Amino acid sequence: MLAIKTITMNQNQMNTLVFDEIDTGVSGKVADAIGLKMHSISLNNQVLCITHLPQVAIHADHHYAIKKLSHDEETYSTLAVLSEDERIEEIAKMLSGDVVTAEAIDNAKRLLHG
Structure with missing residues (x-):
């Protein structure tokens, strides 16, 4: 595609x-x-x-976080622009899962900044 x-x-x-x-x-x-x-x-x-x-x-x-929330049988979506630190954390989550390690943070920084 x-x-x-x-x-x-x-x-x-x-x-x-x-x-x-x-x-x-x-x-x-x-x-x-x-x-x-x-x-x-x-x-x-x-x-x-x-x-x-x-x-x-x-x-x-630029990176954005899109989240789906449910409340009283209704579902909402939110969109937020990520700061540099949030961007690093999201990349680190992609690398290591929900438990973000110091190594994942360092790796995310290296990937983002060469």
């Missing part, structure tokens, strides 16, 4: 591309390549990407 959207986006004059877990089933170098490609697309277009892979997420300029 990434390749198809990349090829056709100029023909359709799209300004915003939305990718919902386009990285499912990949990891490592392929995930990093997907992140790099989406970042290059974002230089001339708006790209919104939902991902659970740190190799993809690290290439974003």
